[in-house]
Amino acid sequence: MDRVSAIDPGRLRALQRVGMLSGFAAGAWLGAAEAPTKLVTLGIPPVTISLMMVLGVFLARWSLPALVRGTAAVTEDVRQAPHLVIWAALGGCLWAVANTLTVFAIKDIGLAIAFPLWNSNSLLGILWGTLLFNELRDAGRLRALAVLGGAALMFLGATLLAIASATAAPGGSALRGVAAALMAGALWGTMYIPYRKAYLTGMHPMSFIAFFTIGELGMMSLLAIGFSGGVAPLWADLTRSRDVLFWLMLAGFVWVIGDLFQQYAAKYVGISRGIPLSNTNQLWGLAWGILVFGESGGTKVIGGSLLMALGAGAIALASASGAEHKRWQEAGARESERYGVDPAYVAAGLAGQDASAARARRRPIDWVLVAFASIVFIWFASAARVPALHVAWGWAAVLTLALVGFVVVAGVALWRATRLG
């Protein structure tokens, strides 16, 4: 007998649509997160820069859920599926190690070779999605081909773009650089296992990111202390770079919005489609670099961009069918059984309904979190210095408008279809 009942086709189409939209919005915002970091022309160790960004990420990942849903809803999610706290923190640790490895990969083999190597994470994501979570099962040949072919096209496009945007000259050991880039791709591709695990079990994205960031900040702090040679030298680095901290924290904040959309994409279209779509961030990062900061482009940029756009388009058109979605539901039922999670909670999560009864409640701690994050950002903004750098403000305004457009379109679609569930 079937353990799950198929979701209404109209509802499934709506969920697939918001998942795809979220993937594109994620790409735009994750790409834009590179922009504030370009204002930092420095002498700060790269690992310390990462730690500063993660500080901004941490504040955003606790204040946004408090503002949108309230911490009572987060508590309710944890009560339903406490094991997912471990999964989320594990995902955060994977992110932090991957991010640190990319610094060494770029130093040793340059961005042109390193980027396509770690961008292979989308291919690994498809493998994990298919093997572990029934993604692309019963999808039909055409849809499976569109997803695989689209990911391959995007991989080629990413390679061209990386070659075009290479700035760092290789200056180290090639073997170590390749190992670092490949390992970063493996870590980032594997990081989506916790994502999918959480969403098949019904967890809300805003609860997941709150615990993800504990692993992220914890691991990043350990790595930064290790690479700086102790707490005192790290603290000295941080205080010395007080006037640029705001830009890095702002980058972290922008990154969080992109990542939140990425979470919704992983939830509603799965990791095999969600990761390639959010990998369009490379296109947006280049757009900011070329149009706003005057970096050089060329025919490779046009060719690479077209390939990436074609690949993303193919994936966007290959949304999951009812038969495939039923296989996802079966994977969700398996998780429910293994971990003893209420099947109604799991089914509601997969259908995009926020099962948490605590949703509308706000507690004083929610406003304290929002106020604390705001005060920290305002305090660092007051100490920030705008570096003397040529910026095309007209293009910056156009791209910022595009970002706002993505938030409005994807946000409204998510609200209508799922109430941000």
Added chain:
Amino acid sequence: MPVNPTRPSRARALLSDPHFWIPVIVLILGLAVLRWIA
């Protein structure tokens, strides 16, 4: 005689979940590579 409903131990479920060990192993490998290259 009353029957106590049994609930699976989540810690045991987590540790016996083969999916759990994939990210754990990849994380350990990642830290090992980082230690090697840094």
